[in-house]
Each structure stands twice: as C-alpha cells, then as structure tokens.
Amino acid sequence: MDPEAYMAENRRQWEAWTPLKAASAFYGLDDFRRGGMRIRRLEVEEVGDVSGLSLLHLQSHVGLDTLSWARLGARVTGVDFSAEGTETARSLARDVAPSARFLCANVYDLPRHLDETFDLVYTSHGVLGWLPDLRRWAAVVARFTAPGGRFYLFESHPTAWLFDNRTDSRELAVRYPYFGSGEPLRWRYRSPLAVPEAEADGWEFSWGHTLGGMVNALLEAGLVIEFLHEWPFVAWPMFPFLEERDDGWWHLPADVPAVPLSFSLLARKPAPDAGKDVL
Numbered sequence: 122m123d124p125e126a127y128m129a130e131n132r133r134q135w136e137a138w139t140p141l142k143a144a145s146a147f148y149g150l151d152d153f154r155r156g157g158m159r160i161r162r163l164e165v166e167e168v169g170d171v172s173g174l175s176l177l178h179l180q181s182h183v184g185l186d187t188l189s190w191a192r193l194g195a196r197v198t199g200v201d202f203s204a205e206g207t208e209t210a211r212s213l214a215r216d217v218a219p220s221a222r223f224l225c226a227n228v229y230d231l232p233r234h235l236d237e238t239f240d241l242v243y244t245s246h247g248v249l250g251w252l253p254d255l256r257r258w259a260a261v262v263a264r265f266t267a268p269g270g271r272f273y274l275f276e277s278h279p280t281a282w283l284f285d286n287r288t289d290s291r292e293l294a295v296r297y298p299y300f301g302s303g304e305p306l307r308w309r310y311r312s313p314l315a316v317p318e319a320e321a322d323g324w325e326f327s328w329g330h331t332l333g334g335m336v337n338a339l340l341e342a343g344l345v346i347e348f349l350h351e352w353p354f355v356a357w358p359m360f361p362f363l364e365e366r367d368d369g370w371w372h373l374p375a376d377v378p379a380v381p382l383s384f385s386l387l388a389r390k391p392a393p394d395a396g397k398d399v400l
C-alpha cells in the first residue's frame with residue numbers, strides 16, 4: 122500500500138472511534154465546556170503569553186487543546202483530517218470560543234485549503250506517528266509559520282516507543298526498532314484508553330521517527346530551533362504503570378529508571394531581515 126492508502130485506513134479508524142471517545146468520561150467534554158483547561162502549566166510557561174496571537178493547531182482532534190489556547194487569548198484555527206473530530210470541535214467552539222475556526226483537511230493538503238500565516242503553529246501529544254513523511258510535514262509547518270513567528274511541538278519521545286507497552290511489567294523491555302524502514306508498523310486496533318469496554322476491529326498504521334529526523338526536517342524547512350527539552354513524563358498513560366500527578370502529566374513510578382517519555386521543541390522562522398545589520 123502507498124502512504125495515502127495507509128492514511129486513509131487510519132482516517133477510517135479515527136472516524137469510527139472519535140464519537141465514542143468524545144462521549145467518554147476520559148475526554149470530559151462537559152467539564153471542558155464549563156471552563157476546563159487542557160494546556161498544562163509547563164506548556165504555557167514554555168510558550169509564554171499567547172493573548173492576541175494567531176495560532177494554527179495541526180491535528181487538532183476534538184479541539185480541546187485548540188480551545189484551551191483560545192481561552193488563554195489566542196485566535197485559533199484547528200486542522201484535522203477527521204470529519205467527526207472537526208464537527209465535535211466546532212460544536213464545542215460554539216459554547217467555548219465562537220470565533221475559533223476548525224478545518225477538515227489532511228495536514229499534507231493544507232496549503233490547498235488555507236492561504237495565510239500564523240504567529241504560532243502548534244501540534245502535540247500523539248501526532249507525528251500518524252505521518253509518513255516528516256520532511257513534507259516540516260515544509261507545511263514552515264509554510265504556515267509567519268516570518269518571525271514560532272512553532273511549538275510537545276510530543277511523546279521516540280525512545281518511549283521502543284518499549285513494550287502491552288504488558289504490566291515494569292522492565293521496559295525493548296520491543297520495537299528505533300530506526301524505521303519507511304514502512305509503517307501495523308497494529309491490530311485496540312480499544313482506545315478512553316473507551317476500553319468497546320469492541321475494537323481493524324488495523325492502524327504508524328511510522329517511527331527518530332529525534333534527529335524530526336529536528337533535521339525542521340532545520341531543512343528553514344526553521345531555527347530555540348530549544349529541545351526532554352521529559353520523563355507524558356500526556357497520557359502510554360504504559361499501564363504510569364502514575365498521574367497533579368501537574369497533569371503521567372509519570373514513571375520511582376522504581377523505574379528515568380527514561381525520556383516526551384520532548385518539547387520551540388522553533389522560530391527567521392524574519393526576512395534577521396541577522397542583517399541595521400544601518
């Protein structure tokens with residue numbers, strides 16, 4: 122199968138599961154309507170004040186993160202290739218931030234749907250593994266980042282994906298390769314964390330990317346990386362033994378070696394006259 126066919130199959134899964142996830146207590150959409158915040162303190166501290174900024178959220182899912190940025194003052198646009206996700210996000214936006222805009226499009230096709238640039242491009246928490254080609258993705262990121270604007274990524278760490286996550290064992294056994302072949306890993310679809318009781322069916326496909334591959338794709342697209350921070354916690358219970366703390370992150374228990382589970386990255390698109398002396 123070519124990457125388009127794999128992405129179409131993944132999209133089919135997202136369409137099937139998004140309504141079930143959105144109705145689950147795990148997603149908590151009603152609490153969110155009443156004033157919830159999905160962006161964690163660490164992300165806010167790393168990005169700084171977003172009030173008045175235009176923000177593009179790639180792979181915005183049901184809009185919880187997008188609308189959280191809107192609650193912090195940004196003018197937000199979310200993009201996701203799931204029609205179900207986009208409709209859920211639009212419905213939430215009517216109650217939370219009516220000026221928020223949500224588009225239904227594949228990230229790779231976005232230049233055909235949107236013709237503007239943004240002060241901040243953002244994407245996070247379970248996004249890059251769905252993308253077959255990081256160079257094409259980075260070109261899209263750069264296309265939509267305004268000159269002088271920034272790109273912020275918070276994602277699970279490629280190291281975390283090496284370990285067997287289908288067992289309660291705390292051994293962190295290496296089960297998957299770090300270096301991908303370009304072909305996706307094929308997974309029998311499991312019931313999502315949000316709806317463990319639901320019957321799962323079908324396959325999903327994900328691509329492994331190295332940390333160097335991510336960094337180099339952004340550099341080749343012309344972005345300048347301001348920082349890359351690695352963290353021993355992650356935004357969801359990717360291993361059964363992780364412990365949720367008050368900071369909103371899922372942490373390794375004290376008896377498990379501290380391996381990186383996430384990273385955050387901030388990059389800037391140089392302004393046209395950056396680096397030139399002002400006479």
Ligand SMILES: C[S@@+](CC[C@H](N)C(=O)[O-])C[C@H]1O[C@@H](n2cnc3c(N)ncnc32)[C@H](O)[C@@H]1O
Pocket residue numbers: 128135180181182183184185186200201202203206226227228229245246247248251252
């Ligand atoms: C794990 S979710 C992101 C979750 C999000 N950070 C949040 O917490 O709300 C991944 C999202 O990526 C979307 N997606 C996957 N591949 C995509 C693509 N090629 N273009 C656009 N959206 C895509 C899926 O529809 C899904 O909504």
